Amino acid sequence: MRRLNRIIPVVPAQAYKTYQVVSPRSTHWRPATCEEAACGAYERGWKTLIDETTERGQQQAHYIRKLSGRRFREDKHVEGLTAFVFEPGQKCFGQHEVPLERPPLYFVKGGDFRGNPLGTPPRQHRRGGDWVEDFAEHQDRLNRAIEKG
Known part of the structure; x- marks a missing residue:
């Protein structure tokens, strides 16, 4: 902080x-979809760079490839780095909130x-x-x- x-x-x-x-978040906000929150990643797509030389990076890459259910293409970068490029119109990996009225x-x-x-x-x-x-x-x-x- x-x-x-x-x-x-x-x-x-x-x-x-x-x-x-x-x-307050507890009384004045609610969870929202990417579309409701006008999420830039949802609207334009996004790129996530993963270092597959680390255990954490290998776990992240496995999740993206096998479990995420999202559409993407892979671009290999420098040794061990993979860029996952996600198409627009699908849920990002973040969590969104919108204000209640x-x-x-x-x-x-x-x-x-x-x-x-x-x-x-x-x-x-x-x-x-x-x-x-x-x-x-x-x-x-x-x-x-x-x-x-």
């Missing part, structure tokens, strides 16, 4: 609020990326407009506090 570069906060985590809009979830949580030291329970807004209004009111309170000094 790539490390994030974050601005070093000037106040402790408990002084922050986190506004979050989420669409569900609105996202709108949360306001205590703290920031460092945590929620006060243990403030998250608040879930039922409507996006309420979440936006909460955010605007919070920003207004911050601006007034800055103006006061």
Whole structure:
């Protein structure tokens, strides 16, 4: 995982609020076919390069040739390398997901990326407009506090 570069906060985590809009995979996504997901490999075909000098490569090549059920041609490359070229219109080897037609979830949580030291329970807004209004009111309170000094 790539490390994030974050601005070093000037106040402790408990002084922050986190506004979050989420669409969890478990409730807002479903498995999909290559066609539903507009998979490029499905639409245009693809090439997989396998190193048959390794045990793993031999297993992969065996699977493609004998078990995959996909249409392909083989192109031999440098010693031990085989390119399997797959025709368009067939299932790729990946797994796809598409979003369900569900609105996202709108949360306001205590703290920031460092945590929620006060243990403030998250608040879930039922409507996006309420979440936006909460955010605007919070920003207004911050601006007034800055103006006061």
